[in-house]
Amino acid sequence: MRGIVKQFPGVRALDGIDLEVTAGEVHCLLGQNGAGKSTLIKTLSGAHQPDAGQIHWQGEEVRLPNPQAALHHGIATIYQELDLVDGLTVAENIYLGHERTRWGLTARADAATSAAALLHRLGHPEMSPAKEVGRLSAAGKQIVSMARALSHDARLIVMDEPSAVLDQEEVGRLFGVIRELAAQGIAIVYISHRLEEIREIGDRITVLKDGRTVATGLDVADTPTPDIIRLMTGRSIDYVFPERGAVPDPATAPVLEVSGLTRRKEFTDISFAVRPGEIVGLAGLVGSGRSEILETVYGARRASAGTVRVEGRELPPGRVGAAMAAGIGFCPEERKSQALLLHDPVYRNISLASLARFTRRGFLDADGERNAAAEHTRALDVRPTGVERAVNTLSGGNQQKVVLARWLLRGCKVLLLDEPTRGVDVGARSEIYTLIRDLAAQGIAVVMVSSEIEEVIGLADRVLVVSDGRIVSDGPADEIDEHGVLDLVMEGDVA
């Protein structure tokens, strides 16, 4: 096995990027949204063509005119949205595009055997090659994608934020697989927003910023986390979380009261109350029911039992309109698919929940909409400015601000935030944190859900730990730490 060397000096949109990956290493690619990570890996996978610069593969200069050429060389890419066909089986997906054939017919048994061998190599011998991919979990799909990469005899596997859809346990298993592959001499390029993961899995780091390499080939072990953050953001972040405000007076009447809320097979007997100005965080693993709880409070799902009250008045179950009218706002987990009209201008996305207000004698007052939207984008510092801009041209953090602006424009008493910093880079995160704090300081009751326990503890006044669809702990945030939450999560229904 010869050392694998790849270089990209100077690529358009990528303003001169150098990257060198050697066999058997896990090389982490870091950078904020828009730093050029996606473009870089698309160039590497043959989806984009560089305008300048060279790619060297195993010592020789190569051109990758299309993804097939990259695969042929042994470079496989696993994208964030996995490109699997749900209706086909595991084996069919692994050999999609290069089916095992005999006399022009698919050799199904053959494919099944070799697929099973690949899954075994990945440490998942329990997965059946005959299973339909649509029935697998996100983690299972991840494994199928990796098996597909291996089926191409990949020597380099690029993984774009593989952990984004996995819970902590699944991430741990994925890391086991990655280490195994690296030990077999396969090079891995690993992209993630989560710095702690990189610390755990990475050998070396390359940091991108504004389409340039700001640092490359750094040894993970020798580089402290604050240094990495500084490289990524160009500034040092000492306090990631803003200071807590004054704790709301316990005598204040709660604005949101949830009691006995139950949805069959999702969560059971959820009760909590939130006072104006208070931030309540729901911590728990993916699949613990946290997102479902928020959606049910908002009326997007219908509760099978229990009540939701806003200012003492009970909401009819399963009615988003009623929840909104009572003053609840909701920023869903999947910003792009659940919250935004991606190709529409910013102002239309902001005014979507308040159209009635801009209606004058049956007609929409578009100027009024624009002005009101501009006011809120200015207040939230949405960049780049301009409310006519299509919202998909904004970065994740700014898109999140647009969703927040929608509810601020409408005006709400309760704000439900599901994963408010998902897909938001480190620099913009602290802005979102400050924003949420400010909203609470203005008297809005906030309920937030996050996969990152640290985020919940750092931001919330009170932390509810959700495990297996039940609240297993409810207490002030400063009386619990990450380990405490993890222990509770693991104990599950014992409590």
Next chain:
Amino acid sequence: MSAQTKTGVPEGGGEAAKNAGGMAAPADRAGEPRDGSRRSGPLAGLMSGSAGHLLGLVIALLLLCLIGLVTAGDRFADFDNMMTILRLASVIGVISVGMTFVITGGGIDLSVGAIVALASVWATTLATQTMGADIHWIVMVTTALLVGAGCGLVNGVLIAYGKMAPFIATLAMLAAARGLAEIISDKKTQVVTERGLVDFFGGEVLGIPVLVIVFALVAAGAWVLLNRTAFGRRTLAVGGNPEAARLAGINVKRHTAILYVLLGVACGIAAVLLLARTTAGTSTHGGLYELEAIAAVVIGGTLLSGGRGTIVGTVFGVLIFTTLTNVFTLNNLDTSTQAVAKGAIIVAAVLLQQRVAARNGTGG
């Protein structure tokens, strides 16, 4: 830095395409997406949708007129001939305008032709006409509109609340409505005996056929509804991202159902216009109207996948088709040749649309 304009509409197709010239200008930073240049001025306010695309439609229509002038001369340029074109355009035009709403809202309706047939038959049954003779021909008009609205409601409820695929639900309506029209009429042509209806809708005001005036009013009303009201904005949202619309408090199901009812009413109006033009109701009315309407909407620039729609584009799409028919007829070319030409136009328009969309797309 962003070109903020008061009246500008996003997606200045033509200019953005010209300026971009490639994927991204070299000066652009990866972190700062380029600012799509926008058209400004009052004209842009009138053109919802891509201005570049609209320009293409105008050029196509002018080109067709030029061909008409060259090949048929004065017979084409005649005022009466112009009115003939518009009169032809009015029936399919009203349907296409309604179809624009359904498609923008993320749906499709294959049953429009059948609904027109059913409405035309129901409005001309002996009972309806007798009642109309006793009271007023407005009874016939009301019947046609109610039949249209009723069919649209069935479509809408099946699709929105019954969770059926629009293609399937309206395919069923296509079969059922035409079958019902055959049953009611016993497959016979029912002549309009109540002259009041024909006299009114077949007449002229200030030299302009009432059919054309009705079409113009429907189109103008639809433009306002789509571009200047909350209803229109919600239609775009429902078609563009139904889940986001729902979570923003829009009653997506009810809205979807209403869109089909609107289109049903449009079919009812079209049936009345058709009755006035042909002076008869029959179960064979409206054949292939669904294809013509969908084609006009799509070449007009409305996205078949929903979320973006243009009434002005649809009107141009209809005019292009009817002018084409007229030019062919004046030159004694048969309908088969016309069909081939229409097919070619649809392909060309969609290919062009995709290229413009690809150039406007930001990719990242």
